[in-house]
Amino acid sequence: MNATTYVLFGICCWGLIVFSALGQEASSDYIETLSGNKVPGTIVRSFDINQTASITFLDSQGKSQTLYPKDVKGFGLSNGRRFESRPVPGREDKGPEFFQVILRGKVSLLSYRGTFYAENEKEILELTNVMVTSEIRGTKVMSRRRKYTGILSYMLYGPCGVELQEQIAKISYSESGFIKLFMLYHQCEQLPYELFVEQVPVFRASVVGMLGVSWMESLMESSPDRLLHRFDAKHQPFIALGLKLDQWRRMPRFAVDLGVGYSSGNNAVHLELDRQSHRFTATHEYEFRSILVPAFLDYMLFRSRSNEYYVGLGAMVRTHHLTTNLSIIDYRTTFEPIKTELYEAPVLGRERIQFSPAMKLGGHLFYRERWGIITELQVEYGTNGYTLNLDKRQTAYKQLIASLMVGFRL
Numbered sequence: 276m277n278a279t280t281y282v283l284f285g286i287c288c289w290g291l292i293v294f295s296a297l298g299q300e301a302s303s304d305y306i307e308t309l310s311g312n313k314v315p316g317t318i319v320r321s322f323d324i325n326q327t328a329s330i331t332f333l334d335s336q337g338k339s340q341t342l343y344p345k346d347v348k349g350f351g352l353s354n355g356r357r358f359e360s361r362p363v364p365g366r367e368d369k370g371p372e373f374f375q376v377i378l379r380g381k382v383s384l385l386s387y388r389g390t391f392y393a394e395n396e397k398e399i400l401e402l403t404n405v406m407v408t409s410e411i412r413g414t415k416v417m418s419r420r421r422k423y424t425g426i427l428s429y430m431l432y433g434p435c436g437v438e439l440q441e442q443i444a445k446i447s448y449s450e451s452g453f454i455k456l457f458m459l460y461h462q463c464e465q466l467p468y469e470l471f472v473e474q475v476p477v478f479r480a481s482v483v484g485m486l487g488v489s490w491m492e493s494l495m496e497s498s499p500d501r502l503l504h505r506f507d508a509k510h511q512p513f514i515a516l517g518l519k520l521d522q523w524r525r526m527p528r529f530a531v532d533l534g535v536g537y538s539s540g541n542n543a544v545h546l547e548l549d550r551q552s553h554r555f556t557a558t559h560e561y562e563f564r565s566i567l568v569p570a571f572l573d574y575m576l577f578r579s580r581s582n583e584y585y586v587g588l589g590a591m592v593r594t595h596h597l598t599t600n601l602s603i604i605d606y607r608t609t610f611e612p613i614k615t616e617l618y619e620a621p622v623l624g625r626e627r628i629q630f631s632p633a634m635k636l637g638g639h640l641f642y643r644e645r646w647g648i649i650t651e652l653q654v655e656y657g658t659n660g661y662t663l664n665l666d667k668r669q670t671a672y673k674q675l676i677a678s679l680m681v682g683f684r685l
Contacts, residue, residue, distance in 0.1 A: 306332055307348040318350060324358070325525055326388050327373055344371040357471040361394075363387065364401055377454060380461045380468030382430050384453050389525075391423075391453055393430040400426050404448045423448065427456065435463035450525065451477065477524050483517040483534070483649060485682030493660065494673040502670050503547040504663060513538035513567060519649075519684060521573075521639075528575045532587065536567035541600070544623050548665050553608045555665055559623045560601040568592040569653075571635065583639045591655050591676075593629040604665070624662040624669075631655035631676065639684070647684040653677070 304318040318324070319331040319339075329343050330350060342350075349359035350373075357379075360371040374392070378384040385392040391402040402423035427443045428436070439460060446452045454470070461468040489511045493504075517534025541562050548555040571589030578584075599621055606616040635653040657674035664670075 303353040304332075304351060306330075306342065306350045309346070309348060311348065318352060324352065324356065325375065325386075325527065327358075330373075344373050349373075349376075355471055355473060359385075361385070361387075361399060364392070364399055376471055377450065378457045378468055378470050380457070381464070381466045382457065382460065384457045386450070391448075391450070393426060395430060400430065402426055402448070402453070421448070431456075431460045433460075433464055435460065438463060472524065478520050479522040481519045481521070481647075481684045483515075483519050483532075483682050483684050485515045485517065485534075485536075485649065485651075485680045486512075487515065487536075487678050487680030487682075488512045489538075489676050489678040491660075492675045492677075494675055495670070502663060502665065505545055507543045507545075508540075511538050511540065511565075513565075513678075515567065515569075515680070515682070517569070530573040530575070530585065532569065532571040532573060532589070534567075534569050536569070537565070538567065539564045544663070546622055546663060546665055550609075550666075552610060553606060555604060555606055557604040557622045557665060558601070559599065559621060561623065562598040562600060564596045566594045568594075569633070571633070573637065581641055585637050585639070587635045587637060587651075589633055589635075591631045591633045591653075593631070593657075595625050595627060595629065597623070597625055620664075622664050624664055626659050629657055629659055631657045631674075649680075649682050649684055651678075651680045653680065 303315070305313045305315045306318075307313050314334065316335060317333040319333060324330075329341055331339060331341050332350070333339050344360040347360065349357065351357050357376040358373045359376050361374040362371050363369070372387060374385045374387045376383060376385055381395065383394040385394055385399070392399050393402060394400075403426070404421060404423055424443050424446070427446070428440065431439055431443070439456070442456055442459060446456055450472075454472075458468065458470070460466075491506075491509050491511065513536045515534050515536030517532060519530060519532050521530035523529055539562075541560070543558060543560040546555070546557040546559075569589060569591045571587035573585045573587040575583050575585045602619055602621045602623075604618055604620055604622065606618075608614045633653055633655040635651050637649065637651040640648040640650075655674075655676040655678070657676055660672045660674035662669050662671050
């Protein structure tokens, strides 16, 4: 059975597992009409919304309608996110857009297309953070102009303004930094406020334990002769422990997978080399121990209320340690008089570190729960697989490695 068959078999298994459990949950989304009424229903989405030009709303009777910022005052999601219609400063003639309300109070913190805004009862101002180019003694120098510090000093002016100046001077241009500052302002001024992303983590970090098996297929890289060989076992079981960073607040379609795995066992390779005047056969029995270090960036293809399915691009670094138990070479001539020679010498060689670009398909069942089931089909291309050394000649092989894994997220 070759690697293509293994890959196709793995895809079938993966498909049966990941598409077996699509669940639905009750929604608590709503829209706020222009008259100020809240209408419960469902905002149709597969992923959490950071920015959108329109929404599709299903009411309690199942009626669907597409709504734009001019049609509603705003809408809310079941996880607490709140969006409101606002004109973009400097583009008021183009009508309103959906701004995400991160924190609402005397001075509110908003975001729109990756840019942050501060809003009070009179105006809404962009927290500007721009790169500028200047020339110093004939050399162009790029620097960041933090105009938002001055805007924050103006918008958050009050009895506690002096106490906030130190925080404003060192604040970073980030959602978490602005949230901390706006909360500090309202708490110091003893003003009420509402944080709409409190239930939405910046990201979720989960421990993942997995069991898997890898199938190896040889790809000849260079060979001066036709060297036939086979391994007793082409599969290799392993265990792995990883860290999964997903459900990013500002990048809901992306996840990061890091991990470390271990594999060990015994195997043997058998070789045959025919020449015009002589023939070689060899057997190399060995014990192997491998450490696997994968790193992937995942992109979510589809997400339901309970499950998600993704592709990932990354790399696998494998470190190998081989211990030879037995390695015998049998040499004999093919003409009279027959001469036979039996001697010991290693025929299998492997670099200690193997780097492999890789991609994978994955399914994550019950991703919103405290625990979940993860299954993945991974394909690697090993650029430095192994070498076979016989009759003072060396043959190099690359490897195509297909792995099927199943595990639990804790």
